[in-house]
Amino acid sequence: MADTTGTATPDTAMDHGEDGVRRRDFINIAAVSAAGVGGASVLIPLISQMAPSQDVLAESSTEVDVSAIEPGQAIKAIFRKQPLFVKRLTDEEIEAANAVAVDSLRDAQSLNDRTLEGHRDILVTMGVCTHLGCVPLGAAEGEVKGEYGGYFCPCHGSHYDTAGRIRKGPAPTNLEVPEYAFTSETVIQVG
Amino acid sequence: MSFPWAREYQPTNGLMKFFDEKLPLPRLVYNAVGAGYPVPRNLSYFWNFGVLAGFFLMVQIVTGVVLAMHYAANSEVAFFQVEHIMRDVNWGWLMRYAHANGAHFFFIVVYFHIFRGLFYSSYKAPREMIWLLGVVIFLLMMATAFMGYVLPWGQMSFWGAKVITGLFGAIPLVGEPLQVWLVGGYAPDNAALNRFFSLHFLLPFVILGVVILHVWALHIPGSSNPTGVEVKKESDTLPFHPYYTAKDGFGLGVALILYLGLVFFLPNILGHPDNYIEANPLATPAHILPEWYFFPFYAILRAFTVDFILSAKLWGVLAMFASILVWFFLPWLDKSPVRSGHYRPMFRKFFWFGLIPCMVVLFICGGAPAEEPYVMLSQIATAYYFLHFLVFLPLISSIEKPEPLPYSITEAVLGTDEDAKLPASDAAKA
Numbered sequence: 280m281a282d283t284t285g286t287a288t289p290d291t292a293m294d295h296g297e298d299g300v301r302r303r304d305f306i307n308i309a310a311v312s313a314a315g316v317g318g319a320s321v322l323i324p325l326i327s328q329m330a331p332s333q334d335v336l337a338e339s340s341t342e343v344d345v346s347a348i349e350p351g352q353a354i355k356a357i358f359r360k361q362p363l364f365v366k367r368l369t370d371e372e373i374e375a376a377n378a379v380a381v382d383s384l385r386d387a388q389s390l391n392d393r394t395l396e397g398h399r400d401i402l403v404t405m406g407v408c409t410h411l412g413c414v415p416l417g418a419a420e421g422e423v424k425g426e427y428g429g430y431f432c433p434c435h436g437s438h439y440d441t442a443g444r445i446r447k448g449p450a451p452t453n454l455e456v457p458e459y460a461f462t463s464e465t466v467i468q469v470g
Numbered sequence: 471m472s473f474p475w476a477r478e479y480q481p482t483n484g485l486m487k488f489f490d491e492k493l494p495l496p497r498l499v500y501n502a503v504g505a506g507y508p509v510p511r512n513l514s515y516f517w518n519f520g521v522l523a524g525f526f527l528m529v530q531i532v533t534g535v536v537l538a539m540h541y542a543a544n545s546e547v548a549f550f551q552v553e554h555i556m557r558d559v560n561w562g563w564l565m566r567y568a569h570a571n572g573a574h575f576f577f578i579v580v581y582f583h584i585f586r587g588l589f590y591s592s593y594k595a596p597r598e599m600i601w602l603l604g605v606v607i608f609l610l611m612m613a614t615a616f617m618g619y620v621l622p623w624g625q626m627s628f629w630g631a632k633v634i635t636g637l638f639g640a641i642p643l644v645g646e647p648l649q650v651w652l653v654g655g656y657a658p659d660n661a662a663l664n665r666f667f668s669l670h671f672l673l674p675f676v677i678l679g680v681v682i683l684h685v686w687a688l689h690i691p692g693s694s695n696p697t698g699v700e701v702k703k704e705s706d707t708l709p710f711h712p713y714y715t716a717k718d719g720f721g722l723g724v725a726l727i728l729y730l731g732l733v734f735f736l737p738n739i740l741g742h743p744d745n746y747i748e749a750n751p752l753a754t755p756a757h758i759l760p761e762w763y764f765f766p767f768y769a770i771l772r773a774f775t776v777d778f779i780l781s782a783k784l785w786g787v788l789a790m791f792a793s794i795l796v797w798f799f800l801p802w803l804d805k806s807p808v809r810s811g812h813y814r815p816m817f818r819k820f821f822w823f824g825l826i827p828c829m830v831v832l833f834i835c836g837g838a839p840a841e842e843p844y845v846m847l848s849q850i851a852t853a854y855y856f857l858h859f860l861v862f863l864p865l866i867s868s869i870e871k872p873e874p875l876p877y878s879i880t881e882a883v884l885g886t887d888e889d890a891k892l893p894a895s896d897a898a899k900a
Contacts, residue, residue, distance in 0.1 A: 325653075329665060334771060335655045355752055361657045362752045406752070410783060411636035412657070413629065413754040433756045434633065435840045447771075451781045 340470030342462070345401055353418040355406060358457060358469050360407030364418045364430075364443070365467070372441035373400060375428060379440065386452045392441045393456050403467065404443040404454035408432040415439060415454070430454065472501065473508050473692070475704040502689060508707035510695035512883050516590075517693065518721035519583035524681065525722060526576040533569040533676050534618075541621065543667035545660040548623035549748045556599045566739040573615050574740045575729045577763035580608065589811040589821055590698060591804060596691040598801040603684040605797045607677055612764070614673040615667040619761060620658075623875040624745030629758045631666070637771070637790075657751060693858055697882045698809025699875055703889070706879035757839055765836025766829055767793060773852040774841055789852065796859045803859060806867035808875065816870040820862055828854045 289330030343356045343365055354367035368376070376390040394402055406414050415430035415437070416422040425431030426447060427440035444453040459469040475756050479497040481487040485525075490497055500506045500543045540559050542551045555562035584604070587593055593601035616634055620627045635658065639649040654661030692701060701707055708714070732739070740762060770793050774785040811818050828851045835848035876882040877890035 300593055329654055330651050331655050332661065335659075335661060357752070359656045360659050360751060407657075411633040411641075413633070413758065414752060416756075432754075434629075434754060434758055449782050449786075451777070451783055 340468055342466055342468050344466050346465035350400065352420075355418050356469075358405070362414050362418075363457070364402075364404050364406045364454070365468060366402045366404075368400045368402055368419070368441060368470070372428065376440060376442035376444075379444075385445050388442075388444060388453055393442055393444075393453070395459075395461065398461060402441075402443060403459050403469065404456055407455065408434065408437055408450055409445065409452045409454065410435055410437055410448070410450035473704070473707065475707075476501070476508050477505050479504075479506055485508060502685070503715070504711045505709040506702070507689065507692075507710040508637070508704070509693050509710050510701055510706060510879050511708045511713075511716075512695050512697065512879050513693065513714070514650045514696050516582070516586040516696075518718055519579045519586060521718040521880050522579040522721060522725050522742060523576065523583055525725075526572055526579060527674065527677060527681065529572045530569065531574060531678070533565050534671070534674065536565050537569055538667075540576060540581055540670060541667075543621065543664045545663050545685070545749070548663060552622045559638070567733045570741060571729065571732050571737060573618065573761075574763070575725070576611070577615070579725070580611065581763070584608065585603075585826075588825070589799075590696060591806075591809045591811070593800045594693045594804065594809050595801065597688075597694060599687045600684060601801060602689060602798060603680055605794065607680050607684060608796060610673055610677045610680065613764070614670060615675065615761065617670040617673070619745075620663065620666045622745060623663060623671065623749045625747045625749055625755050626742045626745040626758065628658060628749035628751065629754055630760060631662060633758070634760075635662070637787045640781070642784070650784070658705060659751075669851075689761070694809065695879060696810060696812060697876055697879060699877075699879055699882065703880070707885075748764060759837055762837065762861065765834075766832035767836070769832040769836035769848040770855065772836075773845070773848040775845060775849075789856075793852075793855060794814060796856070800859070804863050804867050806870065806872070808872040810899045813873045813875050814866075814870060815873060816862075816866050820858065820866060824854065825858050 282345055289310065294370055338359055341356065341358050341363070343354075343363070345367070348365065348367040350367050350369045351372070353364055356363040356365060358373050373390065378413040381387050381389045390399065390402075393404075394400075406418060410414050411434060413432050413434035415425075415432040417430035417439075423431045423433075425438035427438050429439070429441045429443055429446075430439040432439075432448065432450065437450035438446050439450075439454055440446050442453075443456075445451070457469050459467050463469045479490070479500040481490045481493075481496070486496055489495065497506075537555060538705065540551065540555045540562065552566065557563075557568050559565070587601065587604070616630070619629045631653075635649055635652050638652060639645045641648060650656065652662075653659075656664060695701075719868045742759070742761075744758075746754075759765075767790050768798060771786040771790040774782045776782055776788060778785070780788075806814065806817070808814055811821055831847055831851040832855065838844040876887075878887045881887035881890055
């Protein structure tokens with residue numbers, strides 16, 4: 280029989296199974312596996328603690344009153360600690376946006392894809408450049424609107440058109456349109 | 471390391487003898503930086519920068535621990551805590567300016583240190599491990615300096631944090647979750663500031679640990695020298711103490727005059743005035759840019775403007791990381807058996823008229839706005855940067871005909887070395 284007390288020389292022919300593997304090899308593998316799983320499961324909370332905490336996740340939605348915005352004006356609101364642009368487009372701006380062939384855009388979206396039925400003049404976008412996250416200019420009075428009359432990001436020179444679509448520069452996609460809905464004729468709920 | 475002629479440590483009194491038998495720390499110091507460590511006798515002032523880098527690491531740790539006693543990592547108060555340090559804490563202004571300018575000086579001396587290594591190919595066998603550990607230290611330094619710059623929570627702090635963490639968002643699939651994890655939210659906020667403080671405190675001690683390995687690895691083959699010829703005999707070397715402790719002490723004095731001149735008379739010259747404006751998540755400064763020591767790498771990041779298979783944004787991120795990672799492969803890219811640039815005519819030309827101007831252009835473009843001609847210049851310089859390391863260096867090392875090397879360090883210094891002369895019988899045959 281195999282020695283189980285560990286006092287005799289362990290490496291005898293008696294210890295080997297038919298395939299040359301000792302039963303004790305399995306104990307080694309099992310012990311190292313258990314230690315590995317234990318070690319890895321300690322890493323989960325250590326890594327996960329850096330993910331957004333419950334209070335950050337709780338900041339889900341915000342309400343914006345759009346009644347005071349005149350055509351051609353935009354306001355900056357805060358949504359999830361990031362700027363949110365709410366803009367009332369003029370007829371010329373809507374026309375300019377609709378005049379562009381959608382297929383020619385880097386990120387093909389029409390103005391209708393980016394606004395809600397019945398409120399085609401209200402453009403709600405994140406004020407976060409899709410390149411590296413700066414706030415584009417053009418929302419406030421007197422700011423540069425860029426070559427396409429929408430927004431211009433000063434960090435690395437991305438130009439957005441009147442529908443907030445990327446037209447020139449390094450940004451890969453259009454300004455993000457968050458999920459939002461009209462809770463009344465004049466108030467939108469974002470998020 | 472010990473050459474056979476290295477001096478043996480002799481405890482001079484009973485106490486030292488007691489230590490030497492129980493815990494031979496004095497012996498370790500003696501053999502590491504004392505008279506027990508023989509060093510080539512021909513080291514130039516370019517060999518001062520390692521000690522200077524170690525010194526500025528200690529300046530940063532000491533002033534950093536002091537500042538952490540008065541700073542609070544909370545986005546509501548961080549900016550005002552720094553002003554509190556400047557105005558109310560005894561000598562707080564000195565500590566704050568010493569720490570901020572200490573970072574500038576740390577990078578200045580480390581860039582001299584790195585480019586010394588590049589010119590004299592200090593990365594070649596048997597010193598590969600010293601070089602690899604050095605690149606690790608440089609990466610850790612960049613991460614540490616970045617997180618430190620965020621702590622005052624000024625405009626540059628906030629938008630720097632946003633842009634740099636945004637880089638990770640460019641990675642396909644895992645990018646977005648990785649960025650949210652790094653920031654602890656959807657944009658930098660209290661969670662980001664808080665963790666950056668913790669990591670900014672931790673990383674310098676990691677750097678210190680790697681520096682110990684770096685110095686240990688150096689002491690195995692011993693210091694390189696401007697000829698690139700290895701030490702052969704005792705006349706090639708001098709004991710580290712007192713010869714190089716004195717020389718490094720002199721270099722340290724010069725560096726301190728320059729550093730304290732900056733701290734006392736031009737403390738804000740290398741900083742950005744926008745960081746004296748409190749962070750505003752709703753308005754980006756018109757011209758944001760990183761600290762000057764990141765300019766070349768920032769220029770590489772922005773050089774990619776056209777989508778090609780991958781997005782331009784991702785290309786930029788990959789190129790920026792690759793521009794430093796390529797240094798890891800230098801010992802295997804440069805195959806020339808000759809180390810020193812002094813004896814490599816073609817290498818020398820590419821170094822002074824290729825790599826150095828390329829770095830200058832990248833530096834200028836990194837600090838300039840992203841418009842022409844800077845975009846095109848940074849594209850050309852980025853292309854040259856990678857060509858230099860990946861194509862030119864391997865090519866040069868295989869086709870170049872090096873100039874004759876001195877027989878020994880002694881010959882390089884004295885112009886003659888008795889051992890280099892052939893014995894009379896051999897000379898007659900030759």
